[in-house]
Amino acid sequence: MAYRKKNRNVGIVGIGETKFSSHREDVNQPEMIHEAVRQALDDAGLTMNDVDCVVHGNMELFEMVHQPDMWHTLGSGAFGRDSFRLTTGGTTGGTLAGAADNLVASGMYDVVMAIGFEKLQEGHTTGGITNMADPLWARKLQSGALTAQAAVKLITEFGEERARRAAMTYRIIMDKHACKNPNSHRAFGLEWDQMDDLMTTSPPLIGELRLIHMCSQSDGACVVIFASEEKAKQITDKPVWVRDHITVHREETLNLCNNYYPTETTHKFAAEQLYARNNITNPLEYFDVFEMYDPSAWWGLDWIRDFFLLEGDEHIKLVENHEIMMDGKMPINPSGGVIAANPIGATALVRVAEAAKQVRGNAGPHQIPRPVNHALASSFGGTMWTVLMMLEKELNW
């Protein structure tokens, strides 16, 4: 894979997140985005005059808005500035972060603001999602975006009882984390003694994928400001350094290359490539926290193995032993993750933002209780796409 070392270092210097919610009738799109923009600027101690370029992203057509980046100029601060719009499905937020990193690292801009947003209650996602399928080969055959594939896979491999309990354990852990995050859209206060009840009474969506396992549709925005090393050190005494990021896309619907390549997931492929080129041999030991784009408890549970290159049932054990909790060996989603809030175009940028806050040590009530030097953030989208970003506290790699 063609890859060159970065031209210069890039740090995260400002973070803004709205509270995530099912409905934001009180603000229109630019107004909601502005809340996160204002917060990120204040966090960095900057004004828009200090920002050279704005990258903006959301899901294509989800709000039925044409050229939303231009429309949102009324709140985004992009007036008179260089600006790009990016839209890569669920991975949009990760792509925004990666693009902002590249734009600064290249020397093109010193300070770049990445804006991810979604107002899922305004649009009708079917209009955007339906277009994913090839009109000739797939559109007459497609089902929806929900799938119980991971549940089937885990049940086949680990047995129904163990797989179902592990998925619900994952779910309750995420809720316990979500309850500490003031920005969560959904935080139920689930207790361990509800586990058996939830496994049977939560409404089934598809097979063993139940409503309680699944993420929500949320409204919200996230803004992250990236700066060159020189600028970052002037702006803040706690820059979070973007060490590396990788994007892996594969189309798994009928039209392209199904069954032509090995069935390794893009998550695993991305993780292997990223760790190899950064000389990380044991990611589970190396990273202190992982913010994962986990659209459902089943997916979250299954993907731990891919992201940490684990074998056998090591990932199930991590969950069963609560090692993914805030005070565990590998805290996953102290924020509560995507099941707690999913404003899609912002969701993957929230993973980067939350990972960066953990590195800074000022995440708030959901700050993990030990120093965080190395953080990992993932994005997921489409039929199976991955963006993976590594963040560091020190410039010492």
Next chain:
Amino acid sequence: MATFDTSDCYVVEGKLALPYTYFAGRVGSTFITTLRDQRKIMGVKCNACGKVFVPPRQTCERCMEDIRNNWVALSDTGEVVNFTVVRYDDKHLPRKAPFVLAMIKLDGADTPMAHIVEGIDPENMTEGLKVKAVFADQTTNTILDIDHFEPVK
């Protein structure tokens, strides 16, 4: 001219529904309800650059000032700063052709808003024409609570 052999080439016919809602937000909602209930056209003023915006907005995008509470009542008269004559009929259009769509800068505002001008032969339209808002008899909770503008007599 290039020609292409399109014989036996299948075309997939499809149709997608695109339902949506739009949250107007507090600022947009206040404009609409004031127009509806008081027949008043309201703008917001940026205290940094002094501009009065209509339609209103929460933030002055140039100064990045929060201007959501800086309401000013505007006159229902203004000046046409630009216009076009719509010369075709379609079911989505608000009037039968030909009719005038104009950018109208209300007295007291710095930004123009789009609306319909009636009561003048389209061929006689000019920039700089003084116009006055005519309010709709029945509210629709939209910008069409101003039915149209007409020349000031």
